[in-house]
Ligand code: SF4
């Protein structure tokens with residue numbers, strides 16, 4: 001196990017640009033714009049789901065639409081009404097159009113959740129089962145099924161609740177922490193029980209004093225929960241940086257190796273809702289922000305609503321052409337289209353003025369390499385990819401890239417280095433798979 005690969009972290013302070021969205025109210029959308037919602041019939045990896053309802057069926061809030069075939073993750077309806085169509089719609093994570101059920105909202109919000117609230121003092125097993133049946137995935141953006149981490153938890157010392165939200169523009173965690181402080185504490189304690197951990201630490205940026213002020217009054221009631229501020233640098237919200245900064249521990253692949261589990265603050269709120277009310281995530285707060293929009297806001301959105309409808313409902317685009325990202329602009333890939341359904345793990349939609357793709361020749365300045373938190377040589381990876389030098393590519397170990405976006409951010413020649421490293425990861429995966437097949 002190599003524990004030194006990430007020790008040369010060089011974090012950057014990046015202008016958060018969160019002020020406009022962070023200090024307004026969380027908008028509630030009028031019912032008229034929630035006329036239809038769309039539920040994909042594939043998982044985020046493109047694998048089909050086992051569909052449990054049919055075209056024409058009446059539907060209720062919390063009803064299971066289908067379950068992923070590759071791993072147990074149910075998808076729920078966020079409204080009541082009727083399935084009126086099956087349409088192909090762009091899926092920004094899968095990267096192509098996939099079938100979706102179109103549900104007409106009757107605005108009655110009748111519920112049919114098969115989940116029941118858990119007793120006041122639930123056991124570890126009950127909580128993990130509720131997380132699984134409730135389809136909870138990493139709401140910080142990972143979308144990874146949460147029960148996977150917790151069911152394999154052994155000898156865990158700490159649960160780290162990540163309230164850092166280091167991507168520029170996004171402020172949903174910041175607002176949710178203040179609005180749902182008690183739920184954050186309850187959900188964090190539930191994660192602690194699910195992990196059988198000794199302690200919870202809720203980590204937030206030192207500049208976000210309002211989070212501290214919101215959570216502090218509850219600390220007496222939760223003796224096993226602590227709050228800790230961390231520096232306002234990027235990528236502080238990356239699991240490895242957080243574990244190192246807060247606990248001074250290193251690991252190779254997963255935080256569990258360091259006896260730690262990391263979960264997001266919004267996931268803690270969602271877990272509390274699952275346990276106390278038996279409700280899965282059918283709604284989430286999204287940050288819509290950036291110069292490409294008429295206003296920067298946080299807004300409550302039903303899961304499955306079209307992003308294009310959400311944008312129109314909050315004032316629309318401020319320019320004819322934009323570059324837009326699901327989440328923040330540092331680690332996300334620009335989307336091709338806004339005609340896609342909001343998923344439970346989307347935290348925002350950042351819309352900027354068009355980003356010019358006029359790449360210049362590499363200046364060999366070394367900025368991408370010296371700033372890479374994973375100690376990679378991003379430009380060398382790009383060159384190996386471009387020249388199809390597979391042996392060199394495998395040596396450069398692109399799989400360690402965490403897609404933080406720093407190499408593109410610091411590049412004076414405007415080279416899309418991160419995108420090249422992403423492609424290199426795909427190429428590396430394929431080459432490694434070929435080697436396994438050859439060896440077998
Ligand atoms: S995106 Fe670039 S800077 Fe970030 S880890 Fe990957 S190669 Fe390094």
Ligand code: SF4
Pocket residue numbers: 361362363364365366367368369379407410411412413414415417
């Ligand atoms: S930062 Fe840009 S210009 Fe500098 S070495 Fe890397 S790719 Fe080349």
